[in-house]
Amino acid sequence: MPANLTPQYRAAEAKFKAAKSIEERRVALEDMLANIPKHKGTEKMQADLKRRLARLRQEEESHSGRHGHVIKVEPEGAAQVMLLGPPNCGKSSLLASLTHAEPVIADYPFTTTRPQPGMMPFEDVQVQLVDLPPITLQHMEPWFTNVVSGADLALLLIDPTSPGVPEDVEEVRERLAAVHLPLVGELPEAGDFRDSPLVTIAVTTKMDRARAEDVQVLREFYGTTFPMLEVSVATHAGLEGLKVALWRRLQLVRVYAKPPGKPVDRHAPFILPQGHTVADLAERIHRELAEKLQFGRVWGGKLDGQRVAREFELRDRDVVELHF
Numbered sequence: 001m002p003a004n005l006t007p008q009y010r011a012a013e014a015k016f017k018a019a020k021s022i023e024e025r026r027v028a029l030e031d032m033l034a035n036i037p038k039h040k041g042t043e044k045m046q047a048d049l050k051r052r053l054a055r056l057r058q059e060e061e062s063h064s065g066r067h068g069h070v071i072k073v074e075p076e077g078a079a080q081v082m083l084l085g086p087p088n089c090g091k092s093s094l095l096a097s098l099t100h101a102e103p104v105i106a107d108y109p110f111t112t113t114r115p116q117p118g119m120m121p122f123e124d125v126q127v128q129l130v131d132l133p134p135i136t137l138q139h140m141e142p143w144f145t146n147v148v149s150g151a152d153l154a155l156l157l158i159d160p161t162s163p164g165v166p167e168d169v170e171e172v173r174e175r176l177a178a179v180h181l182p183l184v185g186e187l188p189e190a191g192d193f194r195d196s197p198l199v200t201i202a203v204t205t206k207m208d209r210a211r212a213e214d215v216q217v218l219r220e221f222y223g224t225t226f227p228m229l230e231v232s233v234a235t236h237a238g239l240e241g242l243k244v245a246l247w248r249r250l251q252l253v254r255v256y257a258k259p260p261g262k263p264v265d266r267h268a269p270f271i272l273p274q275g276h277t278v279a280d281l282a283e284r285i286h287r288e289l290a291e292k293l294q295f296g297r298v299w300g301g302k303l304d305g306q307r308v309a310r311e312f313e314l315r316d317r318d319v320v321e322l323h324f
Helices: 007-018 022-035 040-064 091-098 144-148 167-178 212-222 239-250 278-285 287-292
Strands: 080-084 116-122 125-131 153-158 198-204 228-230 252-257 270-273 295-300 303-308 318-323
Touching (some): 040 270, 091 153, 228 239, 278 318
Parallel strands (some): 080 153, 153 198
Antiparallel strands (some): 116 125
């Protein structure tokens, strides 16, 4: 479905591109979000705008010092994914299994007290995972909202061996919803304008110790709300599948630039949201290039160097040659 962007949106986008300060960029992004047409064809663009806006607000707060000591995690890699859950659900163990991070892992609550990032390799990209302190009805770190609001995705970890499940998981969802960070399986078409919904995958952990009947109850309880996966850190079962599902859920594409007359560079792909175009790639490389771009040539799928327009929508693993 075409986006059919309005002149008002285009004007706000131009202000964003020309902005010099954090505040100017934030105001322009808020204007873009307010003026973007609200339909299925713009869902990914709306989500991208909300993430960028949350990160700008986070950066603005950090610079202003309004809240004293600010904890933040600088995004790295293709995307930033938060590990959320109640105490002892297996977040730190999962982080250690998927990345080179070395979090403190212990069999007692609140071992993690600060954000612990790690880089997860997936094929030719890196995705940042961030282990966070557990959430309970009685306690959530005051900086939690600031750190989580700019994330691209969340993994909600569920321990099927816990005597407190599913009540402990519901406490996590309730606390986050109360601060306008509802966990959702799909971005809603409408809702509270103050909310920043966070797309979430539910991950059932400790499958090597779980009873089949408990796992089935969780599938029935959460399967209609979230995509669900099952893993075991102890046996490594499901970990590779989790990587694939995470990448697909991020709805990103890898694009490889090919200078005219030269071989393609496959070592450092450009990462773009699904739906972005050849012109978007040119702007990602350098803002002025997008203005000079005439057309592109694309290799990928059924295309073998065919000439395409600036508005051609790129796909995962496309090779692109820009012509000015």
